[in-house]
Amino acid sequence: MDTFEIGDRTIEPNSPxxxxxxxxxxxxxxxxxxxxxIDAAASAGADAVKFQTFRAEDMYVRDSGEVEYLDDDRSIYEIIESMEMPYEWIPRLHEYCQEQNLYFMSTPFDERSADELAEYVPAWKVASYTSGHHPFLRHLASTNKPVIMSTGAHELAEMRESVEVLKQASADGLALLQCVAAYPTPLSDINVRVVSTLAEEFGVPAGLSDHTLDPVTAPATAVALGACIVEKHVTLDKTMEGPDHEFALEPDELDAMVSAVRDTEVALGSGDKRVLDIERELYEKARRAIHAVTDIEAGDTLTEDNIAVLRPGEREAGIQPKHYEDVLGTTAARRIREGEGIQPEALLDYDS
Structure with a gap:
């Protein structure tokens, strides 16, 4: 799988x-x-804060009408225009993020905004609605920064075209995020398995840009499926005016999400199956072995009446249960006490 760096962070399945x-x-x-x-993100333990940088005139035609999912009488153009982030904020926000040990990011929606951001972001985030804008993708690739691209409202075949454009333009790293362009997204529609599909199909790091209201389920599931990146909207108060507050996470929910992501990473472990140190006591005391259930004298034959497969507890464990049939019918070389673990050297004719 292709990997890349964001600052000192490696974006790959085996990294946080x-x-x-x-x-x-x-x-x-x-x-x-x-x-x-930014403070809320830092407190929750996020790695980056991402804003959006755009100009309405570079995004929508002026007579663009309204959007039904927004409870707002203004046209979409007017709404977008009211949400524009001043370009002069960019260096100030970048500096503030650095002070909080966070990476500053912002999604550009046009070439002009990308040029304003280029000096300050370690990677590009491409919004779903821009992922089919091939000239814009080439513009971003020319800056020698990695690209994180959402895939909402696009078919897999369309994403193949966009990925090919970025590869031909020599983009310096690429990650794809499963995303559903619905605000909020019902949990039944988030389709987190697409994270695996994207990684397998394109051989690049994959992740999730999540618009569900649940702060934990989809992000934790995505991490369990190998997500390298998880993105979620944040707000200080869901009741604030604005189109993105209602489905964003409040600070305590963001904290719960980051905790769930980190707990999931811990629970996934290394994938190596071995006896752990924390299992050692029960490994020694609770794994069954072959033990005498009566006193057995030297010369006696071992039978189902005088041996059994039992847990040893504090006693020394006998031969492993997989050899039970081989032990039956053997002859005791010495006296074996009731409860004693049957050892190979206590048998005359045992061939281990």
Whole structure:
């Protein structure tokens, strides 16, 4: 699988999941609110905070109408225009993220915004609706930064085309995120198994950009399936005005999500099957072995009446149960006490 670096972090299945707190446009045009979102992400243990940088005139036609899922009488153009993040915030937010030991990221929706961001972001995040914009993808690839691309509202065949465009443009690393373009996304539609599909199909790190309301289920499931990146929207208060607050996580929910991601990583372990140190006592005391159930005298034949497969507890364990049939019919070379583990050297004709 292809891998790449974001700062000092390697994006690959065997490394810790890269957690992006998607602040988006939930700053509501207030710089102090933007820094509060950064604080919330840092407190929760996220790796990066991502905003969105765009200009309405570069995104929508002016007479673009309304969007049904938003309870807003304004046109989509007017809504987007009201959400624009000032370009002069970019270096300030970048610096503030550094102070909080977070990576600053922002999704550009146009070449102009990408050029404003280029100096300050370690990687590009491509929104689902932009992943089919091949000229824009080539523009991003030309900056020699890795690309993290969401796949919402696209078929797999369309993603093949976009991936090919980025590879031909020599993008410096690529990751693909399963995403469903519904806000919020019902849990029944999040289809986290696509994380595995993307990794297998394209041979690149895969992850999840999640819009479900549940802070834990889909992200933890994605990590269990090998997600290298998990992205989730964050807000300080779901009741705030703005299109992205309602389905975003509040700080305590973001904290629960990051904890679930890290706990899932711990629970997944190394994949090596071996006896662990914490199992050692029960390995020695509870694994069954062949023991005498009566006193057995030298010269006696071992039978089902005088031996059994039992747990040894504090006694020395006898021969393993898989050799039970081989022990039956053998002759005791010495006296064997009741409860004693049957040892190979106590038998005259045992061939181990």
């Amino acid at each position: 999941t890269f957690v992006i707190a998607e602040a988006g446009s939930n700053h509501n045009g207030e710089f102090d609110l933007a820094t509060d979102l």
